[in-house]
Amino acid sequence: MPRMRIRTMRAVQKLGNDNRSLPKAPTGIQGLDEVTRGGFPRGRPTLICGSAGAGKTLLAMEFLIRGATEYNEPGVFMAFEETAPELTQNLRSLGFDLDELAKEKKLAIDFVRLERSEIDETGDYDLEGLFIRLGAAIDAIRAKRVVLDTIENLFAGLQNEGILRAELRRLFRWLKDRGITAVITAERGDGALTRHGLEEYVSDCVLLLDHRVTDQVSTRRLRVVKYRGTAHGTNEYPFLIDEDGFSVLPVTSLGLDHEVSDERISSGVPRLDTMLSGEGFYRGTTILVSGTAGTGKTSLAASFVDAACQRGERCLYFSFEESPGQLIRNMRSIGLNLEQWTKKKLLQFHSSRATFYGLEMHLAIIHKIVLGFQPRVVVLDPVGSLIQAGNQRDAHSMMIRLIDFLKQRGITAFLTNLTSGGEALERTDVEISSIVDTWLFTRDIELDGERNRALYVLKSRGMAHSNQLREFLLSPLGVDLLDVYVGPDGVLTGSSRLSQEAREKSAALARRQDAERRDRDRKRKREALEARIAALRKEFEVEEAEVETASEEDASREEMIADNREAMSRSRRADLVKDGVDGKRKRRKGAR
């Protein structure tokens, strides 16, 4: 008892997480440790049940392999169904080399064959032979983990169920006493978890694997049916089996506690950055571009990716409609060379048809690729097509989980969404508009026999964004935004904008020419006037001069007359001479 306690405490210290009550053995399987909050119960048996082909053997085997390679806990695999060479071969295709582990004494596979046809029973017996084999295997490699796959085969090989049940109970007790973390797999039975009611004996932790096909699309799901003495995720979690083994998507175990960034990143379109208060998007936010078909959503996404790659950031592009080659070719037409980034391993494309997998599978795949590639930017193009892979409610909740997942990692998500013509434009199929941070809207404006693209910012949290509609141009030089023409005739785009601008230009030119002409006229008039004024003045001066001359003549004539009179009076000897002289002077003064 004291020894047990010491072991428990040590295990807790090692784990150091929230579950102080129950020590756990981490599975090392992506996502499963999150769902089970740390792994399987240490020193106790765990039951994995599921129908044929659900992935029980693989999960159990990976538990051993991860334990052996990552946690230094060797394991024994007791196989009741497949022989050791078969298992080795099956797992090699998933990238695990069992031979190597066996050589390093980290893993032992013991194949148990029960052939009912060559066995007869008479009298009492027990399964001591199984205990001895298992015990020997455990001792040989100092195993901490044991898998019994599928122990129910004992029921097929031996008749006496009473003995079997008693012996199984003893076996699980025995494993517990030895402190072995055991995994027991079992086939799912009708209306019960297992065909032979093993859940009666293994009651600490029960996992259920499920492989469902809905609308011809298969999804694998995992659920922790029970887990004594600890909290655990209770939902069904989708999981994947691929070349890297098993991975569970713990989609609901996310919250709203991600860190936020003040960093701004360019959208790749300078004018768009200007519209977003001059600096672009916030890093780690979610950007949605929605719009009708052919309005340039993918081009915007590609520009954004191009800009991110230029900054040296890794980008993941999930395309549900176009193949990577097609995307690269199409984006070349607007001057974006995306191929250079894929060659530099900055950009990864993942194309798959939305209907190819179930929605959860898609998200599990996205999840896994994101964790593997560690991108800063993720593009989902278009996100709405994912809805085809699931129903609306599922799609909505899965999108929220995905966005939360990306946000938690500070990844900027760029989603595009196709709005179909008949619907209200400002809504999205998957109802994600409320959880995105920046929502750009592209639409087409049909006028004068042509369609043109326009873009506006519907919302952008945390920044003063432009309220203007911009014309959105795709040219071999890239994506550009132009001011739309807003005039008395309404909003004009494309060639009607051009022609309107041309009309305005010529009108302005005419006005300017008119003004210039008037100006010239005025100048000329002024010149004419001044010329006339000058002429009149000249005339006046001439007259004045004439008048002066005349008055001088008059004066001289009077003088002459006076002189004459003086001379005459002198000759007549008149007396009034002085007066006459004075009067002459006065008169001269007045004339001046």
Place this chain on the structure above:
Amino acid sequence: MKKSERNKEARPLSLQEIGDRNEPGANEVWQLRLYVAGQTPRSVAAFANLKRICEDHLAGRYNIEVVDLVKHPQLAAGDQILAIPTLVRKLPQPLRKIVGDLRDTERALVGLQIRPAAMGE
């Protein structure tokens, strides 16, 4: 019910092969191996029962080897032993296994495919 099924299974073998092989010479030595785990009462009982059956039906032409898995655990895998005690008939072919303490002689004989004819000798 189960017993009759098992007889049906066993009969073709006993008629065609075992019969031919065992009857003429009766000189073939039966190789029997009894797996036990320690000296438990059940193991002791199984060995006693086996000895009795052999003396009664195969006197002089049998060979019993007792394997104690507590001492030699590595031998358990070779004959795919899970249940204890298990009696393995190595010879004559084909290999047969009988689990249990052999207290039911009738069934033990059926399991070992010792024919009533042999009993009569």
